[in-house]
Amino acid sequence: MDKYQINHLKELEAESIFVIREVAAQFEKPVMLFSGGKDSIVMFHLALKAFWPAKVPFPLLHIDTGHNFQETLDYRDRLMEKTGAKCLVALVQDSIDKGRVKEETGYNASRNKLQTVTLLDAIEEHKFDAAMGGGRRDEEKARAKERFFSHRDEFGQWDPKNQRPELWNLFNGRKNMGEHFRVFPISNWTEMDVWQYIYMEKIELPSLYFTHKREVFERDGVILATAPFMKLRDDEKPKVIDVRCRTIGDITCTGLTLSSANTIEDIIQEVAASRVTERGGRADDKRSEAAMEDRKKEGYF
Amino acid sequence: MSGKNSGYLDMELLRFTTAGSVDDGKSTLIGRLLYDSKAIFEDQMEAIERASERAGGEQVNLALLTDGLRAEREQGITIDVAYRYFATPKRKFIIADTPGHIQYTRNMVTGASTANVAIILVDARLGVLEQTRRHAYIASLLKIPHIIICVNKMDLVQYKEDIFETIKNDFEAIASKLSVKDVRYVPISALDGDNVVDRSKNMDWYQGPTLMYLLENIHIGSDINRDDFRFPVQYVVRPQSREWPDYRGYAGRVASGVVNVGDTLMVLPSGFSSKVKSIDLFGEQYQQACAPLSVTITLDDDIDISRGDMLVKVGNGQPPRVDQNIDVMICWFNEKKLVIGGKYALKHTTSEVKCMVKEVQYKVNISDLEKEHNNLEVGMNDIARISLRTTKPLFFDSYNVNRTIGSIILIDEATNETVAAGMIV
Known part of the structure; x- marks a missing residue:
C-alpha cells in the first residue's frame, strides 16, 4: 500500500461517519435504532466518533420485545451510562396491551413481527423524521437493494420498485410531512468487516x-x-x-x-x-x- | 492476532460495476466470482439449488443469487442495482450489479458513480454490440478509471484467438473516441471458470492476467485526485461543554488531496484564510489526512463557517471555479420530462441551492453516440448537455478532474424525487 492508501475498514468507517453526519445535518429529529447486537453497537460507536468531542446529537431507540436476553439489557444500560447517551425504550408489551397487535400463539410464537408496529408507533409519537438502523446489504437478498437513505411513506412502508437513485455521496433526504426515512450507515459492511472493526477499535x-x-x-x-x-x-x-x-x-x-x-x-x-x-x-x-x-x-x- | 487474519486488516477496498444483460452471462460471472472466492455460504447454495430445481433447470443457476426482490424472481429480470460483497486476502470488493437493458440506463449510471472499475461483458459469439457501446459510453461519462472487457463464452467459439482479437480491435476503435484511459481485455468462460480465477487450460495463446488477478492488482491509488485539497464542511461540531467550552470543529470528509496540521486553508465562499490547528477523530489527533477519510478540522482563527462551505488548500493546484452559470452533462431519471425554464433543487457536495434550466444544448444518442440537436426533449434515461443558472454561486471543479466536487443531483421540489444526475463540464 502506498503512502495515502487507507485500509478497507478506515474507508468503510469514513463512509458511515459521513452518512451519520448527513442525517444529523439534513433531518430535524433523527433517532438511532439500538438492539444491543454487534451491528448497532458498531453503528453507535461510529456515531460517537462522528461528533466527538460533542455528544451524539440524537437519542437512541430500543424496541424491547420483552423477550430479550438479560445480558443485552445490562449491556445497553452500562453503555448509556458510560457515554452519556440517551436511550428511549418502546415496549412491544405496551402495543399488545393497547390492542395494537395480537400476540402470536403456538410453539413458534414470536414477537419479532410485532416489533414493526411498536417501532412505527414510536416514530409517530416522537415525530422522528429519520431512523438509522444497523442493517447490512450482505445480510439478506432483499437488503442487497436497499439504499443508504430509504424513503418511507406516511404509513412507514417501503416501495422497493420505486426507490430514489443514489449517486456519489449525494443523499436526498427531502420528504413531505408525515413521511420518514430509514437510513443504513453500515450498508456496505460485511459480517467479517464488523468483526474486524470491533477488533481494530477494541469495542466491548x-x-x-x-x-x-x-x-x-x-x-x-x-x-x-x-x-x-x-x-x-x-x-x-x-x-x-x-x-x-x-x-x-x-x-x-x-x-x-x-x-x-x-x-x-x-x-x-x-x-x-x-x-x-x-x-x-x-x-x-x-x-x-x-x-x-x-x-x-x-x-x- | 495470529498471522492468518492480521493480513486481512490491510485490505484495500475496490468498487466495481458490472454491465450486461442476463444473456451475456453477467450473473453467472458474478456467481462464479462469489463462489470461487467462497463468499457463497451453504444455506444460500441450498436455497439456489432448490429454486433451480423448481424452475426446472438442469444446472444450478448461479444467477438466482442476484435476484433479490420477489418481482424480479417472478419475472426473471433484474430491476434495481444490487450490491454484492466478497473479499480475497488482498482486497475487499463491492460489486454494484446493474441490469443492462436500455431502459435501465439510470441504474447503470447509479452503479457507475462510485466505481473504480467497470466490467463490460461481450458475448464471444456476438461480438461488440450497440449495447457494448452504450456501456462503454456510460463508463466514460461517469469517469470510471478502469475498464475490463471480458469476452465471455469463449467455450462456445472453440476458444479461438482470432475471435478474441477481432473483438479487442473493434472495442479499441470505440475506446479511442471515448475518454477512457485504461482498458484491459480478458477472454473468459464464466460458466466453466476459464480465466476468471484460475488460468484457462484451453487458451494457451492468452498470456495476460486472469480477471481476478486484475481485480486484485489494478492500481487504484491514483484514482482519487491527490493534488487539490477539497473539504466540504458537513457539520459544525460545538460541544459547548465544561470540558470543551471553546471547541469549534468542522466535520467532513476529505473529497480530494491531502491536508496537514499547519497548512493554510482558504474558506469558500468567504475567502478568509487560516491555519489548520488540529485534525481530530474521536480523541485521536492526525498530523495529516487524505481522501476519503472523515475527520474534524479545527483552525487557528475564529471564522464564521457553516455547512455547505468548503475548505481548500491555497497555493497548490487549481483553485475551484466559482460561478452561477454551469454546464452539465445529465442523465435524466424521471418519467416527468425535463422542463426548460423549470426550477429544481440542486445538491452539490454538502450544499443545496435552487437552479433554473436555461437550455438543452444537445442530447446524446446512446446507441450511436451521435449528438442530437433537433429533438431536445429530455425524458427518462436520456443523456444531455444542459446549461443551468443557480441562485447562489457554486464553487466546484469539473467532473473530469474531481468526481466528488464535480457532481450534482437535481431534485423535483414538488415530488422530492431525484430526477437527474449531473457531471459539471
Missing part, C-alpha cells in the same frame, strides 16, 4: 457473543435458548452446552452456535471458516423466501 461487546454455558434445546436444526415463555414440544429436551450467539435478536428467534470462541480473534477465525450465513440461524427468515422483503415493506428494521 455483550458477553452473549462469547462462549458460555446455557440451557438450550433443538428445533428444526436450530439451537434455541430455553426461557419461561418458550414452549417446548414433548420431544424437545433441554440440555446445557457451550454456545455463543452469532447474531442477537430476541430469545425466540436467535439461533445459537456451538462454539468455544472466547476472544474476538477466535470469533474472526470462526466466521472466516463458517459455511453458513449468520442469518441461517434466524428462525424469522426461515418463514418464506420473501420473508424479509415482506417485513421490510411493512416497515420492519
